[in-house]
Amino acid sequence: MADLVGEEVKRPLGTIPRVLTTVWIFLGLGLPPSLLKSLGYQYLPSIEWLARPTVPALVVGVASGGLFLWLVHRDMRGFRGRGKTKALCILGAFVLGYLTGRHIVVFNGPMILALIGGHRIELSYTVADADGDSFTGCRIPLELEALPLAYRAICGVSEDFRRSVGPGARIIVSGRGTDFGVFADSLRRP
Template sequence: MASGFSVEPNVALRRLGSLVLVFALIGGLPIFARIIGAQFLPSTAWVSHSVWLAWGSGIFCAVFFTVMFMRNKPLVEPDMRPFMYILLIIFSPIFFGSLGKDAIVAGAPMLYTMVAGKPTELQYVVERATGFSDRKCRNDIELMDMPSMYDRLCGFPKDFRDSLRPGQTLIVSGHGSSLGTFVTSAHVAGQ
């Protein structure tokens, strides 16, 4: 006896899932670049113009992956403890939301810069140039009006960092575009 429900997989949902997965992969590119030692900064103009698109992408990815996870998993599985299930439900929106947001803020500009980039200079304003150095970011220089993960310059000499003051404008050079740059050097504007 035939039922009124389709047994075929939902093609539109699968295509939407593939699109969201592409967004998550693009959002992971800046993280991968940082792991291999490349430092990419999106431009301040791109960050300010794309803020709502980035938040929308982040929220969409967070909701989509969480709903798909909950839809495909029974509430209690023999091999999954309830505590782990609750942790996955709590942290999957945070994880996939940040990947979706990063896809717009830095991933797409990074891809564009890799393909169409040329030697370029972008301006950033110093927020703070003091603090502790760590393994992840040696002699960090914090930048104003930039999203977290993309608000620091790392690896510059301590003398250079110590000479900077809040509010100074830095000219950051590297392989880039109007959307961002792979940082190779920096100097204070007007010097």
């Protein structure tokens, strides 16, 4: 104990900031959509919503990136790695923070709105592939165009419906949602 007199005690990132950062990453990296999909709820974001350049997504992304940057920089004060390693860690923290914050605004925010305040809605999508093979967690998929990978496939589509549509075909997805996205429960041709 006497050796610490006059020395600054290095404190690692506290428990509460670590928990909050973990929750923010959990929400931002799409775990809720994949969890809901595994439970049988398929959320599809609206093509129109994804096409809009959203200022809130940019602002929250940059703020989240800045927060991650600060947290990593704060913890790296005693790090004895090379300059390139530090720079890569700091850049990676900003990018991870930005993508996490942006994902929360673009995908998870509208998903929560659809859960809480959604109503019966129909949204239009274009089929990318109707003959795709099943993959982990998704039997008999119908793939849609212009959607990010995590949201691209609707699972459990009947073989008859898949045969009736092909690449480029328009379909109507209906379910509970908002103009920002829908929890799909039925498909039909227009």
